[in-house]
Amino acid sequence: MIKFFLMVNKQGQTRLSKYYEHVEINKRTLLETEVIKSCLSRSSEQCSFIEYKDFKLIYRQYAALFIVVGVNDTENEMAIYEFIHNFVEVLDDYFSRVIMFNLDKVHIILDEMVLNGCIVETNRARILAPLLILDKMSDS
């Protein structure tokens, strides 16, 4: 099961965080700081899976942005690793520019793909369907 999904930039600022297990607000900040620290300290020669406390972190770096997924041991590391890429490609598809201005939509996309810790949809067209409805409504 996926425990959390984080997008953090190199400066350590959280851009998006989604928790699928309840974590206290103050503990979230602490966790995010530690998580990004452990990702930043790694070189490209190291593997993308980090054992962290009782779960695993799986991360990918896209320019200055890190996407980090915390999972328990029932997940397939490689599948999650590639799932991150799938997510990024969906974002790429939809957004032509900085996603910071559309965080709500990133949330919608993530919600379409992951629901309470499980991968629920991987088909690009279907992930974007609700957003396209949304856009159509506001255009008209």
Next chain:
Amino acid sequence: MPAVSKGDGMRGLAVFISDIRNCKSKEAEIKRINKELANIRSKFKGDKALDGYSKKKYVCKLLFIFLLGHDIDFGHMEAVNLLSSNKYTEKQIGYLFISVLVNSNSELIRLINNAIKNDLASRNPTFMCLALHCIANVGSREMGEAFAADIPRILVAGDSMDSVKQSAALCLLRLYKASPDLVPMGEWTARVVHLLNDQHMGVVTAAVSLITCLCKKNPDDFKTCVSLAVSRLSRIVSSASTDLQDYTYYFVPAPWLSVKLLRLLQCYPPPEDAAVKGRLVECLETVLNKAQEPPKSKKVQHSNAKNAILFETISLIIHYDSEPNLLVRACNQLGQFLQHRETNLRYLALESMCTLASSEFSHEAVKTHIDTVINALKTERDVSVRQRAADLLYAMCDRSNAKQIVSEMLRYLETADYAIREEIVLKVAILAEKYAVDYSWYVDTILNLIRIAGDYVSEEVWYRVLQIVTNRDDVQGYAAKTVFEALQAPACHENMVKVGGYILGEFGNLIAGDPRSSPPVQFSLLHSKFHLCSVATRALLLSTYIKFINLFPETKATIQGVLRAGSQLRNADVELQQRAVEYLTLSSATVLEEMPPFPERESSILAKLKRKKGPGAGSALDDSRRDPSSHDINGGVEPTPSTVSTPSPSADLLGLRAAPPPAAPPAPSGAGNLLVDVFSDSPATQPGLGPSPEEAFLSELEPPAPESPMALLADPAPAADPGPEDIGPPIPEADELLNKFVCRNNGVLFENQLLQIGVKSEFRQNLGRMYLFYGNKTSVQFQNFSPTVVHPGDLQTHLAVQTKRVASQVDGGAQVQQVLNIECLRDFLTPPLLSVRFRYGGAPQSLTLKLPVTINKFFQPTEMAAQDFFQRWKQLSLPQQEAQKIFKANHPMDAEVTKAKLLGFGSALLDNVDPNPENFVGAGIIQTKALQVGCLLRLEPNAQAQMYRLTLRTSKEPVSRHLCELLAQQF
């Protein structure tokens, strides 16, 4: 000023975000946020009613502020209001805010539930999905109570849209995980399983997660999902990549769904239905084949997705652990990955291989990769990969490669990361002990450990080396020499000083003959470390010194000088001061000196006997209780009053010898006599039974009755010499439990409130295989669970027992299986011991049992005619080849039961051999690697006296006696 992207135009929000992005410092950011919060607060409190758009905008800002890590304590009500909006965008922001920010005990929950109810009933799929997402995200009990009944209905309703079904499936999963009692199983469960057949892959993806969770709790209700999952998987795996259109990811058909299906199958054992199983094996083979095919795309995404499926397939193969062919193929595949240039793959391959190593089918295949793994340990740049390599080496270690693996781990330890040193130290210590063939190697290894990573060597580790050295006299001299050399290093770890101090104090005399390590040299070497050590170590060294005074009188003056020094006698530390003072006094007194020879006097035992003949036998008995030395002589058994008070001459003799009374209740002499009469027509000789009852009684005891003292000694022996494992004595019931298995191969060996141990075993020739099933009867996980088999005494040379390691954790209610391969090398008398240790709720538990392996398990029945039987019977007529026992029936005498027991014992039953049809006659051969022992047996029941006479003749004296002893317990 950033342009607003496509979609809605919340300009104020864009400006705000842009401002935040432009903030140069954290302080500036906080200032800007506080300004915005004040603005929003005043807007919410203002008199003017806000329209939906503004509400949405402000709630969105709050959400953004929250996501930047600032707490938000208002705005909830406005968000709830947005839920009832008819505009999707407003509703969506409302739900998002609530999912992220509202915790389950909020007072608003009733209002929220109301809005959700309306949306669920709206029949607008987009609204329904939003509502379902919200339930899935919040998942509180109140929500569960309000909606648990509706969601299964929505999930299986024929007219639900695909996207609604997806959301409903995961929503139900959340509720089921949070409060299973709210989600009763019902008619819908069967229909949920059939969602695996849904034509829409997204629905299947969502449903698999739900089913996986449900079938873990109710495996039987969801059994049918196995065949459905297999057929779905098979359709995906064998389809051309273009068939699944949108669910194909870089030419890999539905990778995430495949992974999930493979996970689901890991909830169940291999399918029983041959057709289903065949189809599944075909799938697994296809995946393995595809890994060898040239990639359809050069893109890394393609190979990653393919490998995700491959790793999950291998997990399933390992989970089944029943297809040797697939296991070996999996191992070869992983072997290729071990040298792949992608670190991720190397990491995962090492991790998977670790589990493969514990399968008996692939253990050997894993071992072939040892060089690659060792290389990984040396060259990997990533600590987590190195750690996996170390884990794998540990898992693949067995007797054949232990030396190589241990030495590599030791070498690695010199450069290992601090984070994992302690773990490596423990692993090395465990492997060294477990696979030590010669103990000098073990001692070397542990001393190296201390030298290389002294700080990480915990007390348990160096205590253990002391225990082992103390218990094995063949290694003591070597240990003394080795520590002596190790201590000569200019800087050595304090743990080394401790071990060295202890070992030289105990066994320094073994190397004292060499002038280079004469007693004064040993002492000055140790004492040169003294001042650098902590109090605990110094205390230990002081004890070593007093031992030196005792061992080597020539060091006495020097050491007394040291003890007398002001720095010791007036040491600030109480413990050191006390030791110095007491040891100094002891050393000057004669307490430590050897006992002078005793003057020739009357034997104290004789004297006691004389006293006993005097006025009161009772007081003599008291004496024997008070006098501790008599216990030693008697092997810990107190003389029974009957022996002591019998006034007959034979009893006197007994008293003189101070021989223990037999442990097995000997037949009362009168009864023995009776039996001799009854069987007087028997052709068998009775070497053990003499003419008169008194003598008969005596002659049974005279050669210190082999079977009984042996049985007595069998228990304390392992305690005195526990071999490589430090184990306690067997539990008192161990013998009784063992007896249950003499004529049986399967059953429950042991059971208490925590643990049940079941046994299944089969034996052929001199080989056997035993399955031990450890069941955790509690609901709490056992930790550090380690069952080990120990050979007391020199049993190792008689019986080889190979054990497989088991998982160190046993979940509550779970059962783990351990396989033992047994080979009988020579005949043996005592069974091996099974020591089970684990931690239950933090408390260490340990238990020692006798492993139900007795010599008769290696019986091979032999059929023969009456004539042959008598001929052989006569050939084995030397008195020492025969063992006989006459004993009272403990169970009802039933011929059929007796027959079954004899067959279970392993011998063939020969009909028409004994002239008396009531009697039983059997024959067999005990198969050991070194020799074969032919056995003939005869059991004569006497229903009237409720007694049996059992006669065994074999070509080997101890075997006769032992078999007789074992079998006699059964009737």
